[in-house]
Amino acid sequence: EDKVVQSPLSLVVHEGDTVTLNCSYEVTNFRSLLWYKQEKKAPTFLFMLTSSGIEKKSGRLSSILDKKELFSILNITATQTGDSAVYLCAVGGGSNYKLTFGKGTLLTVNP
């Protein structure tokens, strides 16, 4: 059975801190790993990673994938209160390219 585990489950930081969110996976026939941000609504897409070692970056957010060790990290630098959200990791695999989601990391950024 495919499995995606995110850690920590929740995290509280102060504005300006840097955070690292983790996602490890066990998926048959890995195809890609996706990160989403979910506030009080639908998840919104952040990154899709398919190759090891290539960092994807968007503003203060960046992510990298390690296909040998089966994990990814999402970094957020200089956090802001608007970064408070649940961050979801999803891994696509198998013959039908099913996306399996982790339970998410709840990030709270305090002023």
Next chain:
Amino acid sequence: EAQVTQNPRYLITVTGKKLTVTCSQNMNHEYMSWYRQDPGLGLRQIYYSMNVEVTDKGDVPEGYKVSRKEKRNFPLILESPSPNQTSLYFCASRPGAGEQYFGPGTRLTVT
């Protein structure tokens, strides 16, 4: 505007009264899915469809039905809703192996 739409957004119903949640996408995506999201359990796939007339069970299909008669539409049917189907439901679509887009969500309460 590229989007996934769902209706209704909120629904309160009674046990046993059949209901349908509609989902439509305007991006010509082949792949569509339904998820439910529950506290502590994350996003779980109910059913998915890889193309017109091709549907298959996800992780939690019991009590649900779907159909895919047209590429853009993927309704979720609850023939006899029960209180354990109270949840937040998301429809999603993607172009094969690409980024997945989510609808705005339907909050269903079954009393």
